[in-house]
Amino acid sequence: MEASVVEREDPLDALREAWRALDAPDPTADRDAVADPAERAALEWMRAAWGTLEAPPVRVPVLRRRRVRRSLALVPLAAAAGIAAALWLARSDEHASQPAESEPAPVAETLQPEVPATALAALERAEGGFELRHGSVRLIFVEPEPSAAESGDAR
Amino acid sequence: MSDEPADADGERRLVDAVLAGDAPAIDRWYRREHPSVWRLCLGFLADGAEAEDVAQDAMLKLHDRLDRWDRARPYAAWRNALVLNLCRDRLRRRAARERVEMEAPLPRELPDPARAAERGEVREMLQRALASLSPREREAFVLRELEGHATSEVALVLEVGESTVRSLLTLARRRLRELLGERLLGSSANDGGERG
Numbered sequence: 001m002e003a004s005v006v007e008r009e010d011p012l013d014a015l016r017e018a019w020r021a022l023d024a025p026d027p028t029a030d031r032d033a034v035a036d037p038a039e040r041a042a043l044e045w046m047r048a049a050w051g052t053l054e055a056p057p058v059r060v061p062v063l064r065r066r067r068v069r070r071s072l073a074l075v076p077l078a079a080a081a082g083i084a085a086a087l088w089l090a091r092s093d094e095h096a097s098q099p100a101e102s103e104p105a106p107v108a109e110t111l112q113p114e115v116p117a118t119a120l121a122a123l124e125r126a127e128g129g130f131e132l133r134h135g136s137v138r139l140i141f142v143e144p145e146p147s148a149a150e151s152g153d154a155r
Numbered sequence: 156m157s158d159e160p161a162d163a164d165g166e167r168r169l170v171d172a173v174l175a176g177d178a179p180a181i182d183r184w185y186r187r188e189h190p191s192v193w194r195l196c197l198g199f200l201a202d203g204a205e206a207e208d209v210a211q212d213a214m215l216k217l218h219d220r221l222d223r224w225d226r227a228r229p230y231a232a233w234r235n236a237l238v239l240n241l242c243r244d245r246l247r248r249r250a251a252r253e254r255v256e257m258e259a260p261l262p263r264e265l266p267d268p269a270r271a272a273e274r275g276e277v278r279e280m281l282q283r284a285l286a287s288l289s290p291r292e293r294e295a296f297v298l299r300e301l302e303g304h305a306t307s308e309v310a311l312v313l314e315v316g317e318s319t320v321r322s323l324l325t326l327a328r329r330r331l332r333e334l335l336g337e338r339l340l341g342s343s344a345n346d347g348g349e350r351g
Contacts (some may be wrong), residue, residue, distance in 0.1 A: 038336025039328050042284075043300065045339050046331060048268035049281040050301040053197065055190035056207055060182050063218050 087139065166230050174222055181218070189214055192238055198297030199242035201286035203278065209245050213238045228311075231304070235312045239294060246290055265338050287334050288327050295323035296331075 034040045169187075172180030192213050197206035217237060224233050265280055266273035285293055291313075298309040299320065310317045 034328060036332060036336075038340055039332035041339040042331040042335040043328060045265060045268065045335055046281065046284060047301060049277045050194075050198075052268045052274055052277055053194055053281075054274075055193040058186050058189045059211075060185045061211075061215070063181055063185075063215075 084139065163230075167226060170221055170224065170230070173218070185214060185218075188217065188234070192217070192234070195235060195238045195297065195302070196242055197282070198285060198301060199239060199290070199294055200245060201282045201293065203282060205245060205249070209238075209241055213241050216241065229308065232308055232311050235298065235304075239312060243290065261334065261338070263338065264341075265335060284331060284334055288330055292323050292327035292330065295320050296327040299324055300327075 034043055169180060169184055173184045189210065193206055193210040196210045196213065197203060200206050200209060217234060220237065224230060261280070261283060266276035268277045285297070288296060294313055295309055298304045298312060299306060304312075306317050306320050310320045313320065315323075
């Protein structure tokens with residue numbers, strides 16, 4: 001009670017009160033900062049004109065991004081398939097060009113490491129699998145082992 | 156604008172659907188975004204024909220890069236920044252032509268935006284007024300004063316400080332006052348009562 005009396009008598013009270021009553025301008029309120037009538041008129045005209053803008057008719061194009069991405073993802077697979085097909089054809093040609101009267105070589109003996117690096121080669125391997133070679137690249141195809149279930153060993 | 160998502164979640168859901176390749180969602184997203192993108196292009200470029208062209212380009216780029224939108228940032232800020240960069244690229248290519256166009260004087264009286272019959276003239280005047288600003292002033296002015304984004308958001312898009320945005324706005328408003336102010340005050344004094 002006593003303190004409030006002292007406070008009221010403080011000569012700076014009025015100043016403090018006025019200070020607290022000050023309305024701080026909103027720092028984000030750029031629109032309100034325009035005091036000049038000509039500037040305000042220009043701004044209002046611009047806003048009004050902006051509000052009348054009508055966008056041209058929308059033409060939604062066919063957006064194919066997803067499809068394009070899928071097709072791009074398939075490129076390596078397609079390339080691999082192409083190479084495999086080429087190697088396969090080369091292997092077939094090699095077999096076709098062999099003389100009919102020649103003795104078929106044993107599977108294990110057809111491995112020919114002296115094939116030139118740039119040539120396509122299809123080389124048989126034992127056990128039903130085979131190997132395709134192009135330069136330093138070797139693709140080895142192996143027949144899968146029959147599983148226990150397939151071979152009838154399952155319970 | 157009825158397709159406008161009500162909130163940020165709605166925005167994300169729509170974007171997710173677009174990214175998943177949902178055709179109706181893509182259509183909805185495109186129709187919702189295009190008017191905003193076009194307006195921005197018109198504002199930044201101050202050229203109707205180029206705005207249409209760049210808006211189409213911007214829509215395709217937005218769609219293509221939608222998966223790069225950082226969900227921590229407001230979508231509008233991300234979109235506006237992309238549109239802005241495209242417009243800047245275009246502006247660099249046609250800087251010389253713009254100077255020539257500005258040499259034509261403005262009419263003594265400006266058309267009234269409230270009159271539908273004067274829409275064409277209004278748009279032309281608007282473009283010319285925007286063209287009188289420097290590209291940076293125009294960017295700040297369009298985003299802040301015409302599109303109504305917060306100063307902080309404009310600063311984010313333009314990659315400048317908020318004080319720089321305010322400076323650009325002050326310069327833009329001053330330039331527009333010089334260009335339009337007297338004409339508008341004169342015309343409102345002459346026929347202000349008629350327009351009431």
